[in-house]
Amino acid sequence: MNSAISIRIIVIFVAIILSGLASPAGTTIAAAGTTGQTNQGNASPVAASRVEVPEPTPLALQYRRTGDWIWIFNQAWAILLPGTIAFLGFSARLRDLASRAARGRWALTIGLYVVIYSALVFVVDLPIAYYEGFIRQHAYGLSNQSLSKWLHNRLVGISVSTIVSVLLATLAYGLLAKSPRRWWLYLGLASVPLLAIGMLIQPIWIDPLLNTYGPMKNHELERSILDLAGRAGIEGSRVLEVDKSVDTTTINAYVTGVWNTKRIVLWDTLIAKLEPAQVLFVMGHEMGHYVLGHVIRTICLTPLVVIPALFFVDWWGRRLIARHGRGFGFDRLSDVASLPLLMMMIEIASLVLSPAALAYSRAQEHEADRFALELTHDNHAAATGFLKMQTENLGIPRPGIVFTLFRASHPSLGDRIDFCNDYHPWSDPPR
Ligand SMILES: [Zn+2]
Numbered sequence: 033m034n035s036a037i038s039i040r041i042i043v044i045f046v047a048i049i050l051s052g053l054a055s056p057a058g059t060t061i062a063a064a065g066t067t068g069q070t071n072q073g074n075a076s077p078v079a080a081s082r083v084e085v086p087e088p089t090p091l092a093l094q095y096r097r098t099g100d101w102i103w104i105f106n107q108a109w110a111i112l113l114p115g116t117i118a119f120l121g122f123s124a125r126l127r128d129l130a131s132r133a134a135r136g137r138w139a140l141t142i143g144l145y146v147v148i149y150s151a152l153v154f155v156v157d158l159p160i161a162y163y164e165g166f167i168r169q170h171a172y173g174l175s176n177q178s179l180s181k182w183l184h185n186r187l188v189g190i191s192v193s194t195i196v197s198v199l200l201a202t203l204a205y206g207l208l209a210k211s212p213r214r215w216w217l218y219l220g221l222a223s224v225p226l227l228a229i230g231m232l233i234q235p236i237w238i239d240p241l242l243n244t245y246g247p248m249k250n251h252e253l254e255r256s257i258l259d260l261a262g263r264a265g266i267e268g269s270r271v272l273e274v275d276k277s278v279d280t281t282t283i284n285a286y287v288t289g290v291w292n293t294k295r296i297v298l299w300d301t302l303i304a305k306l307e308p309a310q311v312l313f314v315m316g317h318e319m320g321h322y323v324l325g326h327v328i329r330t331i332c333l334t335p336l337v338v339i340p341a342l343f344f345v346d347w348w349g350r351r352l353i354a355r356h357g358r359g360f361g362f363d364r365l366s367d368v369a370s371l372p373l374l375m376m377m378i379e380i381a382s383l384v385l386s387p388a389a390l391a392y393s394r395a396q397e398h399e400a401d402r403f404a405l406e407l408t409h410d411n412h413a414a415a416t417g418f419l420k421m422q423t424e425n426l427g428i429p430r431p432g433i434v435f436t437l438f439r440a441s442h443p444s445l446g447d448r449i450d451f452c453n454d455y456h457p458w459s460d461p462p463r
Pocket of ligand 1: 317321397
């Protein structure tokens with residue numbers, strides 16, 4: 033469910049891309065692999081240990097099919113809910129309320145409007161979020177979460193997103209007021225520093241509100257990982273373990289942060305369920321993101337998606353207001369009452385642009401897989417690790433074209449296993 037609001041003005045596109053690097057809720061599948069043994073280099077008997085891609089279980093198929101309907105519902109809801117609020121003139125009444133309470137002060141009106149709107153959407157979305165995030169996850173055996181932890185996570189989520197939304201909305205409406213013709217360009221360019229700041233503070237200020245991050249408990253494994261990091265050319269890297277077992281039974285790992293908050297985070301579920309050699313492949317993949325500069329590159333490329341999206345929002349928004357302004361109760365985009373209208377258009381734009389962003393993400397994930405294989409030379413560990421991920425996360429090895437286009441931030445597990453089976457140039461005979 034999409035309860036966050038204006039944070040999405042910028043974050044929505046990037047979230048898709050970064051979901052592979054910093055996946056928030058176990059919804060994405062990062063990288064995993066296993067190793068029969070950790071071989072440091074040459075000629076592993078890869079051909080002999082080819083890993084077959086198994087058929088998905090009936091439970092995994094059911095999880096996917098029901099998940100598809102939920103996804104369609106969520107997309108429609110994320111467009112219909114703000115659209116309804118705008119088109120019925122309800123947003124203008126909310127703005128009057130906020131403006132009266134703020135005694136007409138500009139910034140306070142925007143802040144209050146965003147707080148009221150966020151709270152409203154949060155409450156409306158709560159039953160659906162409860163079903164999707166709690167009931168359903170437990171029904172499929174994917175969750176360990178207590179109801180109080182789930183509620184805690186929701187409340188932290190809405191608090192953080194409201195604060196970020198207030199700041200972003202103030203910036204966006206400030207630009208809309210000062211430069212009604214070029215605001216989309218300036219906001220698009222501002223997405224780079226904004227994201228960089230977000231990525232800088234998220235690991236230290238926001239993530240710890242949800243889970244406990246600490247040093248790895250298995251020191252032997254930690255030593256192997258630091259050893260691997262040394263070979264990958266990463267000095268003094270931070271590897272943290274997070275207690276995701278309080279939330280989920282699924283497995284994952286990710287890189288996050290920029291500059292001095294850069295880190296690789298391993299879910300404790302992953303450490304518990306994978307063999308050490310498989311964990312090392314996963315780490316190799318995450319180190320690949322790190323060494324290949326994926327986080328920074330993604331942040332720098334963000335304006336390429338955000339600027340066209342905001343340009344479209346500006347263009348279409350003017351036309352909608354010209355035609356329906358009377359019903360909306362506002363006559364320009366710089367009125368904060370336009371927020372739900374902006375949200376609706378941003379959802380549509382992000383749906384249209386998501387195939388491009390996701391294709392970029394998949395290419396980046398593939399690069400990280402290749403990096404990990406070249407680092408570990410452990411094809412068997414890699415392939416069996418993905419296999420384990422398929423079972424533990426109720427994955428579908430070959431999800432089909434529509435899913436791939438609109439939802440897959442990573443190559444399919446089937447493709448990743450195939451690649452791990454076939455990619456071993458170091459052991460191929462020289463031509
Ligand atoms: Zn990755």
